[in-house]
Amino acid sequence: MPAGSIISRPLFRRETNAPLRAKETEVNTMRRPLVAGNWKMNGDLQLVMQVEECLAEAELGHLDVVICPPFPYLSSFTSDDIAIGGQNLSQYESGAHTGEVSGKMLKAVGCDYVIIGHSERRADNFETNALVADKVERALADELTPLLCVGEPLEIREAGELFEFIAAQLDAVIEHIGIQDMAKLVIAYEPVWAIGTGKTATGEQAQEVHKFIREHLAKRDAGIAENMQILYGGSVKASNAAELFAQPDVDGGLIGGASLSPQDFLGICQAAK
Ligand code: PEP
Numbered sequence: 001m002p003a004g005s006i007i008s009r010p011l012f013r014r015e016t017n018a019p020l021r022a023k024e025t026e027v028n029t030m031r032r033p034l035v036a037g038n039w040k041m042n043g044d045l046q047l048v049m050q051v052e053e054c055l056a057e058a059e060l061g062h063l064d065v066v067i068c069p070p071f072p073y074l075s076s077f078t079s080d081d082i083a084i085g086g087q088n089l090s091q092y093e094s095g096a097h098t099g100e101v102s103g104k105m106l107k108a109v110g111c112d113y114v115i116i117g118h119s120e121r122r123a124d125n126f127e128t129n130a131l132v133a134d135k136v137e138r139a140l141a142d143e144l145t146p147l148l149c150v151g152e153p154l155e156i157r158e159a160g161e162l163f164e165f166i167a168a169q170l171d172a173v174i175e176h177i178g179i180q181d182m183a184k185l186v187i188a189y190e191p192v193w194a195i196g197t198g199k200t201a202t203g204e205q206a207q208e209v210h211k212f213i214r215e216h217l218a219k220r221d222a223g224i225a226e227n228m229q230i231l232y233g234g235s236v237k238a239s240n241a242a243e244l245f246a247q248p249d250v251d252g253g254l255i256g257g258a259s260l261s262p263q264d265f266l267g268i269c270q271a272a273k
Contacts, residue, residue: 033245033272034186034229034252036066036147037259038087038115043069045076047260052079054262055269063252063272066113066147067259071101075109085113085147088121091134093141103142114139115254117149117169119192129172136173140184147186147254148173149233150213154193163212170216179220186229187213188254194234196256203243203250206232210249238267245272 037051048069055065056079067077068085077084090100106114116139117132127135132148139146150169152162166189174182189209194201201209210230218225232244233254244250252272258264 031227031229031251033063034066034231035063035265035269035272036068036085036113036115036188036231036252036254037265038118038233038254038256039067039069039073039259040087040120040256041070042260043073045073047262048073048076051262051265052077052082054266055079055082058266058270060269063269065269068113068115068147074106074111077110083112084110085115086111086144087115087118089114089116089135089139089142089144091131091138093138103139103144106144107142112145113147113186114144115149115188116146119149119151119153119190119195123192129169130176132169133173133176136185137177140177140181145184145186147188147231149188149190149254151188151190151192151195151234157191157193162209166209166213167216170213174217174220179217179224182217182221183224183227186231188231188233189213190233190254196235198235200235200237200240200244201232203247206244206250207247210247214249236268238264238271241268241271 051067064083066083066085068087074084086106089103089106090097094102116135121127136146136148150166152165156162156165191201193199213230214225214228217228229251230249231252231254232250236244236253236255237258241253245252253268255265255268258268
């Protein structure tokens with residue numbers, strides 16, 4: 001198909017009744033890997049088709065695959081093998097909020113997930129921990145699974161304040177929605193210094209923080225901590241994904257730049273075991 005062609009696909013054909021993950025209280029679950037692509041403000045209708053075609057030919061039944069394209073492309077995804085998610089939602093249910101998109105709207109076009117608290121939104125749109133917590137609550141009310149992003153800027157890491165910083169990001173949400181509802185989230189650890197920079201955390205650096213996140217949750221509920229899917233994000237590529245995903249507390253990835261190449265994204269999905 002020539003670049004710029006419009007792909008005509010039926011709207012709203014996707015079923016959106018996938019239940020949120022059940023609340024778990026026992027410490028015994030094998031966590032399923034999840035790889036999510038965050039296209040940010042990139043991509044086009046042709047990429048929707050290319051990604052669907054590329055992933056359709058692969059055996060990816062062992063993991064959850066999620067694509068979070070810009071809002072206008074959400075309804076163009078038709079594959080039942082790929083879940084879709086928004087990159088943001090409003091903290092409000094509806095109303096006079098020009099330019100905003102509600103959780104119900106995301107659900108209506110087939111989303112099961114929504115990214116909340118991405119560092120680019122925290123920086124560009126001044127999203128505070130409190131606002132992020134409100135958005136998580138809103139997403140849950142609309143039966144979307146929040147992909148909650150946490151992660152430290154370089155200066156925080158260098159100042160030795162990494163763990164306090166991540167704990168504060170998590171606690172704002174836990175205290176707002178309660179620990180039991182944390183079972184309905186996926187957490188993405190995304191060190192800000194690794195996002196879009198080509199600098200990836202080493203497997204050891206990622207594992208250290210993922211373990212901290214799991215232990216932090218475990219102080220309140222060991223079952224929820226054990227079952228939590230914790231993704232790593234920050235310059236993941238097909239070439240470094242296997243090392244990152246091999247870490248015991250890394251359950252997959254949130255992928256920015258590399259999700260714009262269907263072949264690279266497929267390679268990353270295949271690295272998730
Ligand atoms: C992201 O934006 O969530 C991300 C991880 O980006 P990148 O993979 O490009 O670093």
